Amino acid sequence: MAKKLTYTEADAAFRQALYHFIVTRGHVPKIGELTAALSRSQKTVRSALQRLADLHILVLQQNTSEVLRAAPFWAVPTAFHVQSAKRSWWASCVWDALAIPLMLRRDARVTTACACCDSAMELIVHKGGLLGTKGVIHFAVPASRWYENIVFT
Amino acid sequence: MLLFRSEEHVARWCRIWKLRRGAVFPLQQGLRLAKAWYGDRLSPKWRPFSPQQAQATLNNVGLRSAFWRLSS
Numbered sequence: 001m002a003k004k005l006t007y008t009e010a011d012a013a014f015r016q017a018l019y020h021f022i023v024t025r026g027h028v029p030k031i032g033e034l035t036a037a038l039s040r041s042q043k044t045v046r047s048a049l050q051r052l053a054d055l056h057i058l059v060l061q062q063n064t065s066e067v068l069r070a071a072p073f074w075a076v077p078t079a080f081h082v083q084s085a086k087r088s089w090w091a092s093c094v095w096d097a098l099a100i101p102l103m104l105r106r107d108a109r110v111t112t113a114c115a116c117c118d119s120a121m122e123l124i125v126h127k128g129g130l131l132g133t134k135g136v137i138h139f140a141v142p143a144s145r146w147y148e149n150i151v152f153t
Numbered sequence: 154m155l156l157f158r159s160e161e162h163v164a165r166w167c168r169i170w171k172l173r174r175g176a177v178f179p180l181q182q183g184l185r186l187a188k189a190w191y192g193d194r195l196s197p198k199w200r201p202f203s204p205q206q207a208q209a210t211l212n213n214v215g216l217r218s219a220f221w222r223l224s225s
Contacts, residue, residue, distance in 0.1 A: 007200060007201055012199075012200070055201060056201070057201060071191070072187075072194075094155065094183060095154045095186060095190075098187040099190065102184070102191060102192055103191045114156065114157050114162055115156060115162075116158070116162035116163070116165050116169075117162060121158065123156075128188070130181060130184055133180055135179075135180050136178065136180065137155070137156060137177065137179075137180060137182075138154070138175055138176070139176045140173075140175040142175070142220045143220065143221045143222060143223045144222055146223075
């Protein structure tokens, strides 16, 4: 039986450093960028990322083990672009797109499109609220199955 | 979790992709969910939710039906 992982202070410190990079640089780092920014070996960084993935805190790309998702940030371009002042990020879904400005406690503009008709939609988050936006959110996957395939969810 | 212009667009999308309609709620509720789930994630004190905390967070923003039950 696999040993249950526990989130440690070392995990927390590494996660903080990762999120600091994402927030200040405006993108999810590659492993090479993290090794340089943290002055750690690639082996150490890969191991720390894998631990966070095993704890369901990160999602790693299947072929490279690079970070794909450090919720609510996404490493590669998606249909949800979040712009706040001079920085911008990608989110994989509307939940995460709304979360970015709330987490950062900043105003932001989410540029996206209706998933059905592809017409452009823009969400403005201002002082923690939404400005005059119409639209609805659809969850296709019940909560009990979110982690069967988090990328699809 | 996708964004649609209206419930009609959700229904059309479900027909096109031959998917069952899941759960639909307004953007404002999505904003409350995002804040409750992610609001403190940059804090050094943040720790992963326990299953009970995660369920309570969903329930506290009004997501209480069987669809939102984390364990089946």
